[in-house]
Amino acid sequence: MMASENPELALRVETDRFGPFLFQVGVDAVRLQLPMQRVEDAHRRFVASPLAQVANPLEREVIASSIYGTNTIEGGTLTEDETRSALNLDPAQGLDAVRHAPWYASLYLKLNDKTRSRDLKKLRGLELVVLDTDNRLWPGCIRPKNVKAP
Numbered sequence: 001m002m003a004s005e006n007p008e009l010a011l012r013v014e015t016d017r018f019g020p021f022l023f024q025v026g027v028d029a030v031r032l033q034l035p036m037q038r039v040e041d042a043h044r045r046f047v048a049s050p051l052a053q054v055a056n057p058l059e060r061e062v063i064a065s066s067i068y069g070t071n072t073i074e075g076g077t078l079t080e081d082e083t084r085s086a087l088n089l090d091p092a093q094g095l096d097a098v099r100h101a102p103w104y105a106s107l108y109l110k111l112n113d114k115t116r117s118r119d120l121k122k123l124r125g126l127e128l129v130v131l132d133t134d135n136r137l138w139p140g141c142i143r144p145k146n147v148k149a150p
Contacts, residue, residue, distance in 0.1 A: 009029060010022060010023065010024040060084075063087065064084040067087070068084075071083065085101070085102075089101070126140075130143065130147055131147070132144045133146040
């Protein structure tokens with residue numbers, strides 16, 4: 001069986017400029033049938049076992065805790081409970097409903113003008129951005145003629 005014959009293993013993308021592209025997984029689907037059947041059988045047995053009743057909530061806890069830890073390392077301000085509630089949102093809920101969630105304000109609205117200007121000053125000090133006399137930001141690799149002194 002060719003990967004192009006199985007829609008799960010291939011994706012055809014038509015572009016205006018360069019024509020069609022075929023992206024496919026480099027595996028032999030026939031050789032994967034037996035291992036996939038074993039995985040599906042094991043999954044059916046696991047779902048029917050009492051262990052699944054414990055593992056499913058535990059999985060959600062581990063994911064929320066991991067995302068919280070990564071977010072904290074990256075400088076995020078969400079609590080673990082706020083992270084968990086963000087993960088429990090229904091994707092069909094819509095952006096307006098998300099903006100009214102309590103964690104949204106703590107994540108996106110805490111930066112005030114003072115914080116933004118401090119961050120901008122830090123970026124300028126590291127020469128990652130340049131501010132010109134018309135108050136336009138430029139990437140650090142570009143040097144406009146009318147650079148504003150820091």
